[in-house]
Amino acid sequence: MEVTSVKKYKGSTYEVELDDGRKIYLHIDIIADYGLRSGMQLERDELRKIIYSSNFRRAYQYALYCLDHRDYSAKEMTKKLIGTYKNERLCTDVVKKLTDNTLIDDERYAEKLARRMVEKKKYGFRRALREITLKGIDKFTAEDALAPYSGTYAENLMHLLNTKHYRYLTDIEDRKSVEKVKSALVRYGYGFDEINRAVKEYFENAGLSEE
CATH class of the missing domain: 1.10.10 (Arc Repressor Mutant, subunit A)
Incomplete structure (x- = not known):
C-alpha cells in the first residue's frame, strides 16, 4: 500500500493517509523513526509494526x-x-x-509500603502483608520488605494502647471495653497472643494486673 500524504495534524501529531482511504495519527517521533513520507510503499507487516510502535x-x-x-x-x-x-x-x-x-521496582515499592504500613499506620504484620499484596506485590517480596520490622510490632501495639485506645482501658473489670480494644487491634493485623500480652503489660504499667 502507498502513503498518499503526511501532514501535520496538531501539536506533535501527524496525519498519515493511505491509498485505501485509511488515516492514522502518529507522533512525529514515529514519523521520523520509520521515515514516513508521501509516495512511500508499505508492506502490511511494516504498517502493523508502525501502528504497534x-x-x-x-x-x-x-x-x-x-x-x-x-x-x-x-x-x-x-x-x-x-x-x-x-x-x-x-x-x-x-x-x-x-x-x-x-x-x-517491586522490591523498592514494597519497602516503601512496608515503612508506611508499619511506621505510620502502625499495622501489625498480617494487615501490613495484606495491604502490600493488594498492591500487586507477591507475598515473598512483601514478607522480605516487612522483615526489618519484626521487633517493631510490640512497640506499635503499646503506642496504640497509650494513644488511641487508652480511654477504653480505665477499668480492668470492664470486659466489654477491653474486648472492644482487642477486636480493634485484630483489625489492625495483630495476633491474639501479642494483643493479650500488650494489654496485660498496659494494665501492669498502670499499676493493675489482668486476671
Whole structure:
C-alpha cells in the first residue's frame, strides 16, 4: 500500500493517509523513526509494526504520567494499562521496559509500603502483608520488605494502647471495653497472643494486673 500524504495534524501529531482511504495519527517521533513520507510503499507487516510502535509510545507515555503521581507495582501497572489499551502483549511490553529502566521496582515499592504500613499506620504484620499484596506485590517480596520490622510490632501495639485506645482501658473489670480494644487491634493485623500480652503489660504499667 502507498502513503498518499503526511501532514501535520496538531501539536506533535501527524496525519498519515493511505491509498485505501485509511488515516492514522502518529507522533512525529514515529514519523521520523520509520521515515514516513508521501509516495512511500508499505508492506502490511511494516504498517502493523508502525501502528504497534505508535501504540507502545502512547501507552509508555501514559504510564510515565501515572508514575509521576504515585508508585505502581508491575502487576498494578499492567492491569491499569490493559484497562485502557486492551492489548495484553502491548501492555506487558511497556511494563517490561519500565522495569528494565527501574521506573517500576517491586522490591523498592514494597519497602516503601512496608515503612508506611508499619511506621505510620502502625499495622501489625498480617494487615501490613495484606495491604502490600493488594498492591500487586507477591507475598515473598512483601514478607522480605516487612522483615526489618519484626521487633517493631510490640512497640506499635503499646503506642496504640497509650494513644488511641487508652480511654477504653480505665477499668480492668470492664470486659466489654477491653474486648472492644482487642477486636480493634485484630483489625489492625495483630495476633491474639501479642494483643493479650500488650494489654496485660498496659494494665501492669498502670499499676493493675489482668486476671
